[in-house]
Amino acid sequence: MSTQSSPQGEKRIGVCNLCEAICGLELTIEGRDVLSVRGNRADPLSRGHICPKGVAIADVYADPDRLRRPVRRVGEGPDAQWLEIGWDEAFDLVATRLARVIEEHGDDALGVYLGNPNAHSLGSMTHGTAMFKSFRTKNRYSATSVDQLPHQLVAHLMFGHQLFLPIPDIDRTSWFLVIGANPMASNGSLMTVPDFPQRARDLKARGGRMVVLDPRRTETARIADEHHFVRPGTDAWVLMAMLHVLTVEADDAPTVAAYVDGLATVVDLVADFTPERAEAMSGLPAGEIRRLAHELAAAGAGVVYSRIGVSAGPWGTVCQWAVNCLNILSGNLDRVGGAMFTTPAIDAVGTGLIGRGHHDAWRSRVRGLPETAGELPVSALREEIETPGDGQVRALLTVAGNPVLSTPDGSRLDGVLPGLDFMAAVDIYVNETTRHADVILPPTTALERDHYDLVFHLLAVRNTARFTPGVFEKEDDQRHDWQIFREITLRTTARLSRRAPLKKRVIQRARLTASPTFLIGQLLRRGTSGVTLKKLRARPAGIDLGPLRGGQLPGRLPSKGRRLDLAPALVVQDVARLAAMPTPVGDELLLIGRRHQQDCNSWMHNSARLTKGRPRHQLLMNPADLADREIVDGARVRVTSRIGSVEVEVAASEDLMPGVVSLPHGYGHARDGVLMTRSREVAGVSVNDLTDPELLDVSGNAALNGVPVAVTAC
Numbered sequence: 001m002s003t004q005s006s007p008q009g010e011k012r013i014g015v016c017n018l019c020e021a022i023c024g025l026e027l028t029i030e031g032r033d034v035l036s037v038r039g040n041r042a043d044p045l046s047r048g049h050i051c052p053k054g055v056a057i058a059d060v061y062a063d064p065d066r067l068r069r070p071v072r073r074v075g076e077g078p079d080a081q082w083l084e085i086g087w088d089e090a091f092d093l094v095a096t097r098l099a100r101v102i103e104e105h106g107d108d109a110l111g112v113y114l115g116n117p118n119a120h121s122l123g124s125m126t127h128g129t130a131m132f133k134s135f136r137t138k139n140r141y142s143a144t145s146v147d148q149l150p151h152q153l154v155a156h157l158m159f160g161h162q163l164f165l166p167i168p169d170i171d172r173t174s175w176f177l178v179i180g181a182n183p184m185a186s187n188g189s190l191m192t193v194p195d196f197p198q199r200a201r202d203l204k205a206r207g208g209r210m211v212v213l214d215p216r217r218t219e220t221a222r223i224a225d226e227h228h229f230v231r232p233g234t235d236a237w238v239l240m241a242m243l244h245v246l247t248v249e250a251d252d253a254p255t256v257a258a259y260v261d262g263l264a265t266v267v268d269l270v271a272d273f274t275p276e277r278a279e280a281m282s283g284l285p286a287g288e289i290r291r292l293a294h295e296l297a298a299a300g301a302g303v304v305y306s307r308i309g310v311s312a313g314p315w316g317t318v319c320q321w322a323v324n325c326l327n328i329l330s331g332n333l334d335r336v337g338g339a340m341f342t343t344p345a346i347d348a349v350g351t352g353l354i355g356r357g358h359h360d361a362w363r364s365r366v367r368g369l370p371e372t373a374g375e376l377p378v379s380a381l382r383e384e385i386e387t388p389g390d391g392q393v394r395a396l397l398t399v400a401g402n403p404v405l406s407t408p409d410g411s412r413l414d415g416v417l418p419g420l421d422f423m424a425a426v427d428i429y430v431n432e433t434t435r436h437a438d439v440i441l442p443p444t445t446a447l448e449r450d451h452y453d454l455v456f457h458l459l460a461v462r463n464t465a466r467f468t469p470g471v472f473e474k475e476d477d478q479r480h481d482w483q484i485f486r487e488i489t490l491r492t493t494a495r496l497s498r499r500a501p502l503k504k505r506v507i508q509r510a511r512l513t514a515s516p517t518f519l520i521g522q523l524l525r526r527g528t529s530g531v532t533l534k535k536l537r538a539r540p541a542g543i544d545l546g547p548l549r550g551g552q553l554p555g556r557l558p559s560k561g562r563r564l565d566l567a568p569a570l571v572v573q574d575v576a577r578l579a580a581m582p583t584p585v586g587d588e589l590l591l592i593g594r595r596h597q598q599d600c601n602s603w604m605h606n607s608a609r610l611t612k613g614r615p616r617h618q619l620l621m622n623p624a625d626l627a628d629r630e631i632v633d634g635a636r637v638r639v640t641s642r643i644g645s646v647e648v649e650v651a652a653s654e655d656l657m658p659g660v661v662s663l664p665h666g667y668g669h670a671r672d673g674v675l676m677t678r679s680r681e682v683a684g685v686s687v688n689d690l691t692d693p694e695l696l697d698v699s700g701n702a703a704l705n706g707v708p709v710a711v712t713a714c
């Protein structure tokens with residue numbers, strides 16, 4: 001821990017875990033107070049970058065609404081009271097009730113939901129994973145199926161591992177096509193890229209180009225060299241047409257490396273997907289589609305990147321597959337300036353720490369939806385709780401998640417939670433979801449725990465390693481999340497009549513008892529980078545392992561036989577479904593999401609610092625669409641989908657493609673029993689009261705973008 005005392009407080013190195021950019025922080029603290037937060041210039045990855053949320057990490061730490069000790073709910077709804085209880089009592093209560101449900105109704109009667117912050121906590125990666133393994137339920141859900149599931153499924157099918165994900169080499173590319181991502185607001189996703197604004201300026205300065213396809217002229221579109229509107233949900237047509245140009249229309253027959261199978265199938269598949277058909281579907285002119293394909297082919301070092309606007313759409317899987325194909329066919333996979341694979345100090349892929357993935361090993365009970373990598377689509381959670389019968393979910397454990405606001409038809413999920421026999425939450429707030437829990441177990445937060453990032457070094461635009469000890473010591477009556485997971489696992493399994501063999505139990509206990517930091521030390525020793533925990537402790541800003549390295553394929557392909565499958569059967573079938581999609585009629589409105597730099601999914605609205613000033617949850621709508629409906633800018637409108645309706649203020653914006661409206665997610669806080677003072681004032685409405693659990697990509701990922709809606713004056 002680097003410590004310097006001065007009258008103005010002590011300097012400490014910290015790390016921000018609020019988004020995937022994992023910025024290094026320099027904090028000034030005094031006693032238990034944070035005096036200031038800055039970016040750490042010495043950090044080899046984030047180089048001093050920080051956004052407004054990084055500063056607000058101090059607000060989470062100091063928030064009086066944050067839970068620090070377990071609470072038990074007494075009473076229901078608006079009259080509910082929360083009683084503080086001791087940790088021992090809380091662990092026993094949770095273990096007893098979970099075990100009872102499993103004993104009486106079977107393993108699948110326990111449902112679990114893992115929220116986004118799990119990926120940002122070391123303890124969750126090491127010990128949370130072990131806890132979930134110990135529950136043998138098929139009713140496992142997470143934010144993955146409202147997010148990046150198509151990326152993982154496609155990586156599993158094409159490369160042989162769900163997390164062997166190609167990352168754009170933004171620092172060396174000369175042509176960067178960004179589809180359905182807004183890194184100026186989100187700071188990058190499946191591309192850990194702290195300081196995106198500077199890296200984008202550097203791209204421009206070396207003569208490179210950035211092109212953005214998005215139904216909204218976003219902050220990223222504004223700084224790009226080119227931006228084109230694309231009708232929501234039709235990117236697959238554009239990408240297929242670009243593949244058509246690179247193959248069917250090319251002067252020379254396309255070639256791929258010897259380790260790539262399936263080229264002929266791809267050429268067949270894209271034969272009818274002409275740029276002209278793509279224009280009719282997407283609104284992007286055929287000539288532009290051809291030019292973009294030619295530019296990519298000629299770029300020398302170019303890369304196509306797409307994210308949640310596309311992966312959380314109706315054709316997420318086809319789109320991610322097509323993106324990979326474009327990078328492969330243009331010769332940009334595994335090449336400097338293209339789409340590259342990281343070589344992190346702890347290689348969660350190569351070491352098998354994270355499984356390769358699988359698909360359709362079982363299906364959900366009610367709707368028959370296939371699992372992916374052991375998870376069912378969260379769009380199926382509500383019906384699994386609501387529908388009686390064998391395997392019905394009767395107890396729910398949520399960890400760092402708020403599915404009532406984050407998943408489709410959230411209000412109906414909200415409505416069925418009180419019917420559970422038992423619900424427990426590992427969370428730091430009484431929020432829209434956890435207010436239904438019988439018990440909430442609050443862990444320590446980012447500034448109070450050690451961190452090594454097992455996930456985001458794997459996805460970063462540069463290879464680095466960093467270990468950050470907790471900035472503050474935890475108080476005696478606090479628990480780290482890994483300690484909570486350990487206790488729930490050991491005490492629940494001890495109460496079950498089905499017992500694993502003694503040897504297995506001894507190993508499990510030993511693993512759960514070792515701290516995450518100890519495990520990191522071991523994992524580093526298993527790697528080949530030469531980085532050790534000791535070296536990392538001596539260099540708290542992090543160790544630079546250099547730029548991404550090309551030429552790693554086929555040696556590092558995780559698939560059996562080190563082959564790359566360009567034409568997985570699942571994708572081939574879904575392309576047939578795409579081909580049958582009717583041409584849009586044009587007069588319906590399509591709803592998409594958006595992220596604002598100062599929002600953080602559903603939970604940072606409790607920071608006064610991040611929520612002061614003008615509200616930013618309005619429905620954005622093109623002035624022409626408003627005029628058609630005789631609605632004035634600023635009016636209250638009713639937005640209605642097949643699922644429900646919400647009332648919200650509308651803001652006219654030329655930035656929206658005509659026919660498209662946008663609402664951010666993570667709002668809708670003014671509900672009985674939510675104990676988050678500032679969030680309740682911010683209120684807003686939840687876009688997921690409009691999104692539809694029936695609208696799914698073939699992977700099971702929710703199609704949150706491109707939802708048909710009507711907008712009327714109130």
Ligand SMILES: Nc1nc2c(c(=O)[nH]1)N[C@H]1C(S)=C(S)[C@@H](COP(=O)(O)OP(=O)(O)OC[C@H]3O[C@@H](n4cnc5c(=O)[nH]c(N)nc54)[C@H](O)[C@@H]3O)O[C@H]1N2
Nearest residue numbers: 115116117143147400401402406426427593601602603665
């Ligand atoms: N319509 C629409 N819906 C979306 C999206 C969209 O773009 N549009 N985006 C989707 C995406 S990408 C995601 S990732 C999901 C996110 O949705 P969720 O998975 O529900 O995650 P959050 O909204 O981030 O909620 C995080 C919860 O974790 C708690 N928390 C914070 N830090 C910690 C911690 O350290 N430990 C524990 N135990 N708890 C903590 C917070 O109190 C909060 O309750 O939303 C999805 N929903």
Ligand SMILES: Nc1nc2c(c(=O)[nH]1)N[C@H]1C(S)=C(S)[C@@H](COP(=O)(O)OP(=O)(O)OC[C@H]3O[C@@H](n4cnc5c(=O)[nH]c(N)nc54)[C@H](O)[C@@H]3O)O[C@H]1N2
Nearest residue numbers: 180181182186189232233307308309595597599600601705
């Ligand atoms: N400030 C902030 N940063 C965040 C988060 C946050 O809540 N706030 N959340 C974090 C999380 S969990 C994630 S997963 C990442 C996500 O990171 P990004 O993927 O960059 O997420 P968004 O900013 O929502 O960008 C998605 C873009 O897709 C566009 N879009 C919507 N529908 C379509 C479509 O059909 N086609 C095309 N081409 N574009 C479409 C939207 O207009 C939007 O600009 O951000 C992370 N960072």
Ligand code: SF4
Nearest residue numbers: 016019022023051054
């Ligand atoms: S960009 Fe992300 S990691 Fe960096 S300070 Fe902001 S929220 Fe934190």
Ligand SMILES: [Mo]
Nearest residue numbers: 116143147148
């Ligand atoms: Mo996400």
